[in-house]
Amino acid sequence: MSDTVLITGASSGIGAELALCFAREGSTIILTGRSPEGLAATADRVERAGCPRPRIIIADLANSAGVENLIGALGGCHIDVLVNNAGAGLHGPAVRLDRAAQLSLIDLNVRGAVDLALRFLPGMSEHRRGGVLFVASLAGFAPGGPDMAIYYATKAALLSFSDALSVETAGTGVTITALCPGPTATDFGNRAGFSAGSAVDAYGRMSAEDVAAIGHAAFRAGKRRAIPGWRNRLAHFFMKLAPRDFTLQAIGKAQAQRRKS
Numbered sequence: 489m490s491d492t493v494l495i496t497g498a499s500s501g502i503g504a505e506l507a508l509c510f511a512r513e514g515s516t517i518i519l520t521g522r523s524p525e526g527l528a529a530t531a532d533r534v535e536r537a538g539c540p541r542p543r544i545i546i547a548d549l550a551n552s553a554g555v556e557n558l559i560g561a562l563g564g565c566h567i568d569v570l571v572n573n574a575g576a577g578l579h580g581p582a583v584r585l586d587r588a589a590q591l592s593l594i595d596l597n598v599r600g601a602v603d604l605a606l607r608f609l610p611g612m613s614e615h616r617r618g619g620v621l622f623v624a625s626l627a628g629f630a631p632g633g634p635d636m637a638i639y640y641a642t643k644a645a646l647l648s649f650s651d652a653l654s655v656e657t658a659g660t661g662v663t664i665t666a667l668c669p670g671p672t673a674t675d676f677g678n679r680a681g682f683s684a685g686s687a688v689d690a691y692g693r694m695s696a697e698d699v700a701a702i703g704h705a706a707f708r709a710g711k712r713r714a715i716p717g718w719r720n721r722l723a724h725f726f727m728k729l730a731p732r733d734f735t736l737q738a739i740g741k742a743q744a745q746r747r748k749s
């Protein structure tokens with residue numbers, strides 16, 4: 489495979505592992521994120537895996553100037569595959585969390601990802617190949633996420649957008665996949681501000697490596713969605729069956745356990 493693949497949020501966690509998956513198949517990799525050290529560490533890992541060193545572009549995707557900087561740095565380079573992985577969470581009641589930080593989360597998790605998809609999809613359609621891998625979340629299937637209200641809402645929006653795009657592009661040679669992980673062992677929780685010792689996390693966090701491998705395989709197989717791990721697929725199954733209010737209350741209780749005392 490000799491695609492040019494742009495991976496956002498490639499400085500750590502699932503994004504770094506996805507970079508390795510796409511590099512190992514022989515694609516040309518471009519890594520983006522805010523942390524030069526984190527991106528360099530991912531590039532080192534790709535090189536150590538025997539693949540060419542990826543290009544690095546520093547960009548903050550939580551604001552439109554950052555997206556413009558990324559596009560400018562790409563200088564018209566054709567992107568075959570966009571991996572929209574950059575994302576973050578914020579834990580706590582919405583009324584107590586910082587308003588600007590919550591709005592910035594919407595900009596990063598939704599606006600930035602949608603903006604990039606809309607910029608690269610026309611080129612993909614013209615070439616009749618490639619596609620977008622969205623890293624959404626199991627949270628995207630939930631009726632809401634008390635104590636992570638904005639995060640759940642952003643992932644629901646991303647999943648909805650990804651699903652709709654996958655139907656719009658069906659049969660065009662372009663494929664759209666939403667990877668929907670459950671709890672995964674990365675720095676995400678730390679950054680979001682929740683304690684990792686709760687029942688939600690005890691039920692089994694997957695490794696970022698396994699999650700990325702499943703997402704990569706699903707994208708290459710042209711699947712609309714990938715929910716990694718049987719526990720997450722079971723949770724998805726119950727979310728589909730259970731009354732919306734019941735699930736909402738259950739998620740509220742689980743998220744409350746993540747509060748730091």
Ligand SMILES: NC(=O)c1ccc[n+]([C@@H]2O[C@H](COP(=O)([O-])OP(=O)(O)OC[C@H]3O[C@@H](n4cnc5c(N)ncnc54)[C@H](OP(=O)(O)O)[C@@H]3O)[C@@H](O)[C@H]2O)c1
Pocket residue numbers: 496497498499500501502503520521522523524526547548549550573574575576577596623624625626668669670671672673674675676677679696
């Ligand atoms: N871990 C989980 O339990 C879990 C579960 C479901 C879904 N997810 C999703 O998986 C994706 C990856 O998260 P992760 O778990 O791998 O956590 P992570 O290790 O914290 O990775 C998040 C990535 O997003 C980048 N990022 C954050 N803010 C950014 C900004 N303003 N501009 C550009 N890049 C930014 C970070 O890079 P810089 O800091 O270098 O900017 C980092 O590379 C996210 O979309 C997350 O919502 C995670």
